[in-house]
Amino acid sequence: MSDDPEPTDPGHFEIYTFNTGTTTHSGTAGESGIDFNYGAAPDLQLTATLPAGFEHIAGGGTNIGMSNVELAAKYRFLHQDAFGLDVSIFPRVFLPSGSTAIGDNHASVLLPVWVQKDWGGGWSAFGGGGCVFSDIRAADFCELGAVVTYQVLPKLQLGAELFHQTADAHGTPATTSLGVGWRYDLDDNYHLLGYVRRGVENTNETDRYSWYVSILFTF
Template sequence: MRGRFSILRRWNIIVVTMLALTHSAFAGPPYVSDDPEPTDYKHFEIYTFSNGTATRGDIGGAAGVDFNYGAAPDLQLTATLPAGFDRPGLGRTSFGLSNIELAAKYRFLRQDSFGLDVSIFPRVFLPSGSANIGNNTASLLLPVWVQKDWSGGWSAFGGGGCVISGHASQNFCLTGGVVTYQLLPKLQLGAELFHQTADGNGTPASTSVGFGARYDLNETYHLLGYIRQGIENTNETDQFSWYASILFTF
């Protein structure tokens, strides 16, 4: 789903990327780090989103739809359909279909019995349909996500994994953590620390700090927002990033 933006810049995904703001603790998007809680059984979570990242001499991002369905208890199926853009400092802006994502989240440990929610959430990134947008080879993200909730409105989630690409030199790993607080009955705030190792495309390792918010208009409509800035190799990886979404839950 860095965070959903360095990855989003290289793979034009969403963390994920928030990482998905859903039911109960409402984790995942708008953050790059994801959460282990799947969509409720026989329910939908649909995000219409826009995101992007600016670096020295370039700005790129994506807009699209992220579909999530609770296919079984503790099992979520996901499909993300993004259209991307890239605007270099010198040259023409490119638009096109980015990397479609297919994923399945399975929670195998629960807080009520183990003390933590723990899930695996493998994602397949299909080759981009555009010459200058996304990545033209398939890749696979293999992460583990963990979450703990406390009384009083506090929650923490995070984890990480590695991306395996069609070109071994482009493999990289990522890790992140988020702390959220339910400030008001309809307003949740959060902060994230995220890190990604260098990949084979010439992008160095990056670390970033981000802040997110979710506001529940009602049980069906939710507003999500996120801003982030790099604190390591900032000019090359993340001068600033954004994520905005309307979430529909039913």
């Protein structure tokens, strides 16, 4: 859920094919899609995410359709070698889904700041947060997250995350969750990513458990 401030290297691509979802007492909802990232210039990454959404209502049917297309730009304006931390802004626009059942049929924008600090021995920490603003409300909700990672093996990285989101505009209560994730590098171009988490606040209503799996292509 938390992001890091490091943009894609200039002239290179990072492409994620992903599936993600969350289960609550109301059912299960999630997305599958492709997340394109391109290093457009030094310290500048352009992003486009094309997701299809699904929602299975407990005791009911299943809805499937296009979810909210996302357009974003990450810009790193401070560096660890000079400032001690990498710091980036990563504004993200969510286009209306056009559906009353899948995604949000209103436009919105996330305005976050992300920071990172690396240490010797394979340790790293990153996190930050921001708020989502929509075309119908001044502020829908805010989120804050922090991650610690460790390079266990040359090809394997593990991490743990603490994440919090305030109550959103649809009446869902605030949620806090704990998660663990991993990244395994098959080679320089193909990578496997996974993540699972569980809510520790308003668990039944917001996050009994969640998952994210992805194949990452880098070139």
